[in-house]
Amino acid sequence: MTPPPLIRIGVMGSHSTGKTLLMRRIEMELRGRGIPVARTGKLGRRAALVPLPKMRHHTVASTMWVIATGIADEIAAAARLEEGPVQVVLADRACWDALAYFRAAQEWRRQPAPRAKREAPHRLASAHGHTYDLLLATVLSPALPVALKHDYDARYRTLVDHHTHDLLREENIRYVRVTSDPASQELAIEHALQLCTTEAPV
Template sequence: MTSPTLIRIGVMGAHSTGKTLLMRRMEMELRGQGIPVARTGKLGRRAALVPLPKMQHHTVASTMWIIATGIADEIAAAARLEEGLVQVVLADRACWDALAYFRATQEWHRRLAAQADRGAPHRLASAHGHTYDLLLATVLAPTLPVERRHDHDARYRALVDRHTHDLPREENIPYVRVTGDPASQELAVEHALQLCTTEAPV
């Protein structure tokens, strides 16, 4: 009997750009196809409970915590593959996401952490970041409202968006840009469905 294939899909992007909604749509569509799915997320809220700084106050420590916790969540979800309970892991905030936020924080403050510390989040993200079968990156639309729970700073949000799209290019990782346009989002969902229905036995 052929072992089931695990598919990892990650999403990254600035706050209030539709990441979670996109993941929910994918989860709903995949479950509708009978494909077992696990979705990770809520890393920002959990970091705040530790408590750790967030947004433009990110530190090396908070970034490392978010990357490591996200990776641990994905590994825990993937561990259920052999039980047949999971065939697709949807990572709401792929590990590259926290690195984009950290780089934006450094630029926002116009200062850099010590070289040795600054490299640690990148090494951790790189160790896991090439495992995604599909990486989606949402695109900032400045006219869209920001959720009230976010500490909104327009310049910081724009920096996060830029680093979100710079990182995959620098790392030579194929990714799909997803704008706020319904057609773009629909295409992203279709892309995920095609990947999962081709690779995952149903």
């Protein structure tokens, strides 16, 4: 019997906008329906251990590392067999995400990298970025408080949000905007469940 096609769902957006929580909820819903799922994540923490520049200090090299590592994680997740063949891979930070962070960092520093260097991470993200069956992009809500332990630069967070949605529009990629409104989040989860329960029979 031919296995069902692998479904890839990615999320991207500025920091502390609910990406990981959203993916956890989708994962729980899928598991509750008996659909084998694998979720990737923690790229930011791992980048800090390399160590590599983060956030507004992102460079071409750090961006390439994040994109390449994220792609490798997704490939590895799809190959897991602990609970049977994986039918859904949830990418907590789709490969386009690192490119949006990089563009935001360049604007924040007002120091754009040479064009030839800027094109390298774009080519890498583009090679994989069109394989997602569903992309979710969170929308920054400045009114929502951020935990005091996070020393975030407000301007940079806003730039990441802008570049996230600008990039997806530039690439002509269909995606679902997810705001902080619970109804918007529920709709995003419903999009994912509808896709997975239609394409991935249990």
